Amino acid sequence: MKAIIPAAGQGTRFLPASKAVPKEMLPVLDRPAIQYVVEEALAADASEVIIICNDDKPEIFQHFAPNHNLELSLEQKGKAALAASVRHAGNLPVSFAQQPKPLGLGNAVHCAAELMDNDTQGFYVLLGDVLVPEGDLLKRMHAVSAEHGNASVIAVISVAPEEVSRFGIIDGELVSGTQQDGTAVWQIKAMVEKPALADAPSTLAIFGRYLLSPAVMQILAHTAPGAGGEIQLTDALVELLNTEKMYAVEVGPTEGFDCGTVADWLTTNLILAARDTELSEAVKAACDKITW
Numbered sequence: 001m002k003a004i005i006p007a008a009g010q011g012t013r014f015l016p017a018s019k020a021v022p023k024e025m026l027p028v029l030d031r032p033a034i035q036y037v038v039e040e041a042l043a044a045d046a047s048e049v050i051i052i053c054n055d056d057k058p059e060i061f062q063h064f065a066p067n068h069n070l071e072l073s074l075e076q077k078g079k080a081a082l083a084a085s086v087r088h089a090g091n092l093p094v095s096f097a098q099q100p101k102p103l104g105l106g107n108a109v110h111c112a113a114e115l116m117d118n119d120t121q122g123f124y125v126l127l128g129d130v131l132v133p134e135g136d137l138l139k140r141m142h143a144v145s146a147e148h149g150n151a152s153v154i155a156v157i158s159v160a161p162e163e164v165s166r167f168g169i170i171d172g173e174l175v176s177g178t179q180q181d182g183t184a185v186w187q188i189k190a191m192v193e194k195p196a197l198a199d200a201p202s203t204l205a206i207f208g209r210y211l212l213s214p215a216v217m218q219i220l221a222h223t224a225p226g227a228g229g230e231i232q233l234t235d236a237l238v239e240l241l242n243t244e245k246m247y248a249v250e251v252g253p254t255e256g257f258d259c260g261t262v263a264d265w266l267t268t269n270l271i272l273a274a275r276d277t278e279l280s281e282a283v284k285a286a287c288d289k290i291t292w
Contacts (some may be wrong), residue, residue, distance in 0.1 A: 001045070001046055001121050001122065001123060001124065002046060002047055002048045002049070002050060002054060002110055002112075002115070002116060002117065002123050002124070003041035003042075003044075003046035003049045003050065003123065003124035003125070003126055004049075004050050004112045004123060004124065004125045004126070005034065005037055005038065005041070005049060005050070005051045005052065005125075005126050005127070005128050006052045006099070006108035006109060006125070006127065006128065007022070007024045007034060007051050007052060007053050007057065007060060007128045008052050008053050008054045008057070008098075008099035008102060008108055008261065009023075009102055010102060011023030011024075011192075013260060013261050013262065014026065014034050014262060014265075018027075021059065022057040022059055023128075023129065024057075024060060024128040024129070024247060025057075025059050025060060025063065026259075027269075028131065028133075028259070028268055028269055028271055028272060029269065029273060029276065029279070030085075031089075032063060032152065033128060033129065033131060033259055033265075033289075034051070034128045034291075035063070035089060035092075036131050036133055037093055037126050037127075037128050037130075037131065038051075038064075039049065039092070040126065040131075040132055040133070040137075040138065041124055041126055041138070042092065042093070043138075044124070044136075044138035044139050044142065044147040044274060047092075047093075048093050049092070049093060049094045049095070050094075050096070050097055050112045051064075051094055051095070051096050051097075052074055052096075052097050052098075052099050052101060052108045052109070053096050053097075053098065053099070054098055054099055054100060054104060055098075061096065063089055064065060064089060064090065064092055064094040064132070065090055066087070066090035066091065066203055067086060067090055067130070068073065068192055069195055070083075070086055071086050071087050072082045074086065074177050093245075095115065096154065097111045097112045097114075097115055098111065099111045102227075102230075103230055104225070104226075104228070104230025104231040104232055104233075105127075105230070105231075105232060105233040106220050106223050106230070106231035106232050106233040106234075106235065106236050107220075107231040108135055108232070109216075109217075109220060109233055110217060110220040110221065110231075110248070113217050113220075113221070115250050116214075116217060118214070121150055122145075122150065122152065122211060122212050122213045122214055122216075123144070123211075123212055123214075123217075124138060124209075124211055124212075125209075125210040125212060125233070126138075126208065127169050127208030127209075127211075129208070129258065129259045129260040130207060130208030130209065130255045130256060130257070130258055130259065130260075131256065131259060132209065132251070132255060132257075133257075133272060134255075134257040135255050137155060137209060137249070137251060137255065137256065138209065138211070140165050140249055141153040141154075141155065141209065141249050141254045142211060143212045144185055144247050144249055145247070148245060148247055150213065151213065151244060151245050151246060151247055152210070152211060152212045152237070152240060152244065152246045152247070153210075153211045153246070153247045153248065153249060154170075154188075154206055154207075154209065154210045154211070154237075154246070154247075154248050154249075155206070155208065155209035155210070155248070155249055155250075155251050155256070156170055156172075156186070156204040156206055156207055156248045156249070156250055156251065157205055157207040157250065157251040157253070158203055158250070158253070159203055159205045160203070161197055161200075161203055162197070162206070164195060164197055164200040164203055165194055165195065165196055165197065165200075166194065166205075167194065167205035167206055168186050168191055168192070168193045168194065168203065168205065168206040168234040169191065169192055169195055169200045169201060169202060169203070169205055169206070170186065170189075170190070170201070170202060170204050170205075170206065170248055171188070171189045171190040171191070171201030171202055171223060172186030172188045172189055172202070172248055173186060173187050173188055173189060174186055175187050175247070175289060177250075181251075184249075184250040185247060185248070185249055185250070186204070186247065186250070187245060187246070187247055187248075188241065188246040188247060189241075189249055190238070190241070191234050191237055191238050191241075192207070192234075193226065193232050193234040193235065200263040203206065204248065204250070206234070207251050207256060207258075208256075209256075210233075210260070212237075213244060215240060215243070215244060216233075216237070216240060219236040219239050219240060220233075220236050223235055223239070224235045226289075227290060234256055247280055254271075257271070257272075270283060
């Protein structure tokens with residue numbers, strides 16, 4: 001099973017920083033955000049990761065390419081651990097597909113169509129500004145898919161009512177587990193992309209992790225532009241519901257992190273630094289100096 005990471009967007013929420021540095025390359029602790037996402041996919045046994053990119057973001061290509069001169073230089077300076085980290089990033093099984101124009105998430109996913117195998121288990125899609133640095137979310141999703149005949153499964157998270165207009169929102173029926181202990185699995189009945197609060201069927205927001213059946217690629221080939229004049233992945237999933245069942249796995253509030261805004265990115269860095277044994281004391285000391 002392959003994994004697709006769309007990374008061709010303009011990153012407008014991070015301008016002017018993202019004018020020169022792709023938002024996917026902004027650091028979360030010691031690694032660019034997109035490396036966390038690649039490693040998450042590979043930890044879930046993805047055979048290959050396909051990054052959807054464009055020529056405006058050469059930094060992403062460079063990060064996942066070998067740099068033997070840098071490795072040698074670090075080793076000669078006695079910095080073996082840093083050399084190993086550079087070698088690791090350059091040796092990850094990553095390939096690229098082009099999305100020349102930002103025509104929406106659905107279009108970005110379909111840009112990988114020619115690189116996909118005829119895998120009856122489908123493929124993963126992981127958004128590059130959503131991190132799940134620990135845990136087994138993709139494996140849980142795969143288990144739910146297998147339990148329901150290789151059905152499509154997406155991740156959802158409960159959001160505040162005032163935030164529903166930022167996300168795709170599902171209407172679902174609880175089929176197993178509970179929301180209280182983080183084991184909830186929902187059968188999806190409907191979805192709507194970025195609804196007004198009055199039109200939202202719930203506060204369960206799509207959380208940037210998908211395990212999709214091969215039929216989705218076929219649907220995306222003819223999906224018309226939707227919200228924002230873009231080809232929306234959510235619209236293709238709505239059409240899929242006409243012929244296939246679909247499920248959702250709920251993500252715990254401390255399990256995943258949305259880094260899609262500056263505030264969310266800062267929060268993610270702070271939380272993960274506080275969890276890190278080497279950085280936690282520095283975070284505490286910095287917080288003590290802040291006047292709120």
